[in-house]
Structure formats: structure tokens, C-alpha cells
Amino acid sequence: KAGVTQTPRYLIKTRGQQVTLSCSPISGHRSVSWYQQTPGQGLQFLFEYFSETQRNKGNFPGRFSGRQFSNSRSEMNVSTLELGDSALYLCASSLSGAVYIEAFFGQGTRLTVV
Amino acid sequence: AQTVTQSQPEMSVQEAETVTLSCTYDTSESDYYLFWYKQPPSRQMILVIRQEAYKQQNATENRFSVNFQKAAKSFSLKISDSQLGDAAMYFCAYRSNSGAGSYQLTFGKGTKLSVIP
Numbered sequence: 507k508a509g510v511t512q513t514p515r516y517l518i519k520t521r522g523q524q525v526t527l528s529c530s531p532i533s534g535h536r537s538v539s540w541y542q543q544t545p546g547q548g549l550q551f552l553f554e555y556f557s558e559t560q561r562n563k564g565n566f567p568g569r570f571s572g573r574q575f576s577n578s579r580s581e582m583n584v585s586t587l588e589l590g591d592s593a594l595y596l597c598a599s600s601l602s603g604a605v606y607i608e609a610f611f612g613q614g615t616r617l618t619v620v
Numbered sequence: 621a622q623t624v625t626q627s628q629p630e631m632s633v634q635e636a637e638t639v640t641l642s643c644t645y646d647t648s649e650s651d652y653y654l655f656w657y658k659q660p661p662s663r664q665m666i667l668v669i670r671q672e673a674y675k676q677q678n679a680t681e682n683r684f685s686v687n688f689q690k691a692a693k694s695f696s697l698k699i700s701d702s703q704l705g706d707a708a709m710y711f712c713a714y715r716s717n718s719g720a721g722s723y724q725l726t727f728g729k730g731t732k733l734s735v736i737p
Contacts, residue, residue: 537723539724539725541725541727548727548728548729548730549711549725549727550663550727551724551725551726551729554722554723554724556722558663561722562722562723562724564724593665596665597722598665598725600723602723607653607670607672607715608667608670609667609723609725610667611664611665611666612664613662613664614663614664614665615664616663
């Protein structure tokens with residue numbers, strides 16, 4: 507069974523540009539969550555999508571947005587990039603429902619803003 | 621809001637020895653889950669062990685076990701017979717069991733574990 511796939515693995519962008527990251531969940535998983543990991547702030551929750559709807563959102567500015575498609579694949583977009591957006595962005599997928607408590611993570615996308 | 625605290629930024633252990641990583645959390649909820657995740661240099665977060673708050677029995681997975689003290693809001697990870705492959709960042713994480721099934725993890729800042737041959 508294929509794991510969570512994130513593309514691209516590495517990305518370098520210029521301040522002010524926008525970027526789109528992609529996440530393909532494990533087959534059958536309908537919940538996709540995104541996290542930002544930085545040395546200073548650690549791992550912070552961005553948002554969660556389920557059945558194409560944003561179900562939960564963390565405390566990030568509106569420049570961070572996402573969406574989910576009917577096949578559960580998810581994209582995350584960051585507009586007007588700032589140097590502080592440099593981070594490892596992790597995606598996690600899970601089966602929905604309280605009995606399914608494990609989230610499976612991808613290998614992340616390393617975004618560098620210069 | 622829930623918070624998770626890992627007070628040991630770095631730890632080291634001799635190969636084959638035992639090490640315990642600490643984690644405390646703060647919540648007003650009674651129904652939740654706790655996890656330990658491992659993040660090796662490959663960056664992929666791997667679930668090590670999980671604990672349901674309603675279970676009094678401490679979870680174990682082979683060489684990994686937890687000491688879950690619900691009243692004290694403490695959730696430590698014990699690694700027995702440490703191996704070189706255990707070297708990684710370890711994150712303690714909390715998930716609420718409320719919110720209509722919404723999946724959101726709150727992480728501690730992590731503990732970097734080094735294993736000395």
C-alpha cells in the first residue's frame with residue numbers, strides 16, 4: 507500500500523512569489539492535514555480537509571490556503587511568500603472517525619524562500 | 621487550548637541501554653489520545669506508540685513503552701535496549717477526541733536522541 511506522497515520534495519522561491527504544494531494521501535483516506543515545521547516554532551497545524559471541505563484551521567494568516575479534490579488529493583498554497591515561510595511542510599492523512607486515531611505522514615516539502 | 625511540553629531538547633544513551641523521554645501536557649478535556657512520533661533525518665514522521673486516555677494500562681510496542689499518568693498529565697516514553705537506529709527527533713503529540721472527528725495534532729518541541737555506540 508503506497509504511503510502519503512508529497513511533491514515536490516524541495517522548492518526554492520523568491521520573496522513575494524506564490525507556491526503550491528501537493529499531497530496524495532493513502533488510498534481510502536479522506537482526511538488530509540497540513541503542518542508547518544520550523545526550528546523556532548516547531549510543528550504547527552495549518553488546516554485539515556475532509557471530503558473537499560476545510561474542517562479545521564490553525565492560526566495562520568490568510569496567505570496560507572488549501573483545497574482538497576474529489577480523489578482526496580490536497581494542495582496547499584502560500585501567496586506573497588515571506589522569508590519566514592521557509593519551513594518543512596508536512597502532510598498527514600488518516601481515516602475519518604473517532605476509532606481511527608493514527609495519522610500517516612509524508613516526507614514533507616522543504617520550502618526555502620530567498 | 622491544549623499544550624504539550626517536552627523539557628529535554630537533547631538526550632543521549634549508550635547502545636543497549638534504556639532511556640526515558642519526558643512529556644507533559646495541559647488540557648481540560650477527559651477524552652483524548654497521546655502519541656510519540658519519531659522523525660529521523662529522512663524527515664518522515666513515524667508513529668512509535670499511542671495511548672488512549674480512557675485506557676489505564678500503559679501502551680507497549682516491543683522495546684517502546686509509555687508511562688501514562690493521567691492525573692499528572694504526564695506521558696513519558698521509555699526505550700529499552702537502545703539501538704543505533706533509534707537516533708532521531710522524538711515528538712510527543714496530543715489529539716482531542718472531540719470536534720466531530722476532526723484530526724488535529726498538537727506537538728511538543730521535540731527531543732533529539734543520540735545513541736552512542
